[in-house]
Amino acid sequence: MAKKKTTAYVCSDCGSDYSKWQGQCGDCGAWNTLSEVRIGPAPTTAGASRSGYAGVSSAKVATLAEINLAEMPRISSGMFEFDRVLGGGLVPGSAILVGGHPGAGKSTLLLQTMCYLAEQIPALYVTGEESLQQVAMRANRLGLPTAKLQMLTETSVEQIIFAAEQHKPKVLVVDSIQTTHLADISSAPGSVSQVRESAAYLTRFAKQTGTVLFLVGHVTKDGSLAGPKVLEHMIDCSILLEGSSDSRYRTLRGQKNRFGAINELGVFAMTELGMKEVKNPSAIFLSRGKEISSGSIVMVIWEGTRPLLVELQALVDESQGANPKRVAVGLDQNRLGMLLAVLHRHGGLMIGDQDVFINVVGGVKVLETATDLALLLSVVSSFRDSPLPRDLVVFGEVGLSGEIRPVPSGQERLSEAAKHGFTRAIVPRANAPRSPIEGMTVVVVDKLSQAIEALS
Template sequence: MSLDGRTAKVEKINEVTSEETPRVATNLKELNRVLGGGVVPGSMVLIGGDPGIGKSTLLLQVSGQLAHEGRVLYVTGEESATQVKLRADRLGVGNDEFYLYPETDMTAIKKQIDDLQPDFVVIDSVQTMQEPDVTSAIGSVSQIREVTADLLQIAKTNNISVFIVGHVTKDGAIAGPKILEHMVDTVLYFEGDSNYKYRILRAVKNRFGATNELGIFEMRDGGLIEVANPSEIFLEERLAGATGSAIVVALEGSRPILVELQALVTPTVFGNAQRTASGLDRNRVSLIMAVLEKRANLLLQNQDAYLKAAGGVKLDEPAIDLAIAVALASSYHDKESRPSDVFVGEIGLTGEVRSVADIEGRLKEARKLGFKRAIVPKNNLNGIELPAGIQVIGVATLSEALALALD
């Protein structure tokens, strides 16, 4: 038997039908983008995140919207029906096709699914569910594996879309066996600081769409509100005239966003210089500092360096290298870069500035936000149509880019 309940057979690849997978769109366009266009029937989506970040709030809102498209069964193992109802009232969620079921026993849950025949099932959370036939404790590796396997069979056999909430460990990974992420169709991480209002929904695995897509939400008293233009959020509190600041057009999935990278370089008072990064890969920062010292004559070995991506976003792509270097050099020389400049480019160990993906999309986003000049890799300018209203300068080396940025 195949996962969808049909008998498997050998077929010629040319005779296999490849119909477009139907999707159910929610009212949250940011969620639809991260999922690849909407909810795929029969799919299994795992959402992980820190406690209190808003996972249950997101799924409660989505469940209320999906209840207009089909029947929803919301299984809660952490709260009573009354507690969920109180939050649903606050969010304005309610529908005759929206069913609550406070239960942790998988045998009872499977029976309810058979009786109710829902189109969508939400499990909050997978770590609280229990298989009676498994003798280990709730939340153990074997319990999580068996619960997930049961839910996967339910999703594929009955064409039910299943959402499961997963807790994360102190290291930020979803708790339980790694096979949990391999079994599901889509893995989403809900990120952000519970002390701040913005939340980031990131796809790290998606069988029905692109990975590393990004959705931005704002947490309010009435629930999560999607943010249509995240670039404005990441730049809204930028301090005019500050040194150690550079703007990069980063690519998150298919979406270009503008983020301010900040650097503070100061003489060390200890024997070993400190390297601290928030929202950036510390190894990448160390590598770029080594290139700056060797190729741009910046004496950084006796300097502490602190870097962060403003707004709480996490960036990890080669195109941010040049902006990191400009921010470091700006702080080191105590000389500001132009506030209307953006920087895009990968830096090689020999000091060259290497080309990056989707330079046209990045430039259009920068122009839309009112930036006047973009310093980009020279090789990226071959055969592309430059957008009007922004000056684009191609550079081949790091030294050339720094001379332009800090002129």
């Protein structure tokens, strides 16, 4: 008789499992991500079967025409910026994963939200990392209403579900998923199998009962969520709270959302009274100095469903070494090298012997290509030591042949810039406004050379 396997090796990035350890995962190609997992019997506490995972007690085949299209009412979190990232509010039965570095403010944000929601609906906050006294002290320090929020300190998933079945909360927070464990799984809390099965058990309960579930997750050194990659596939919404220790501002970005737009951005300020939402983020990212300096330019980026004005700074200096430096903070460094080659070939500027440093002010990370034209014009301004007008705003994508390509939502970007007092803009020809914008002169360009000429 063949010996029954008691261990397996699971990749923490993609969730693939192997019978023996190997250095590289054959499915995703990641190195040193396989960890040993003990194989035990299926947890009896989670039920003998996995039916009803999506909230349906029994499977029933139906046509699309027979499905009820009535939208589920959303629950407001009490913060407009938080609701924006979530797609308009909390959806009953949804599982939301909140990640972030230690000290970013995950627990503070959720505690504020839960105290607000507890005044209207039943809410349960489960903490596995802090004592109840620590949470109560934080709530009192922040001046939050504490009369109705139910608290529980527990790491056993079975006990958490038992308490939830007794109190029937509409919103449940588990802080954090890395501390929870199931009794039928022999591995330690935080392991791949414990995180995966605990999240699946909690998510199944949330969908079957219509409870909004918040799971707090840790992040690794590179900023990605810790634990198995399959964890991000289980949940409905994954949001990441970011912010450096030297800044009081925090950005909440949606990375996955089945009920709204992804890459939606919410901005908060960490104060003595907790997290305060910033309703006009462009104002904090445009806190420019009084003196006009070369290399500084304002660009309009698109975050989720709204435009955002951000300052970009460039510094071009003569290199002191054999290999000139190319440093980009907040932008893709590989794209910076490509754009500098386009500037040399189609803009006529030779900066191969210069160090180039690019920085997006405010710690914002920009992923879209609409910043290409602003980046190159800021490099030209710094290289020539010629300051750009303070009332100038720029956006557009630059192709390898030097053409200026259009970007989405050009009209909305120009309207947002006009609201903040900008009177001049350089945009792709295809993004020319359909109707004149009062108080703004728009210069449309087709080539990079035309945009450089428009600066003079």
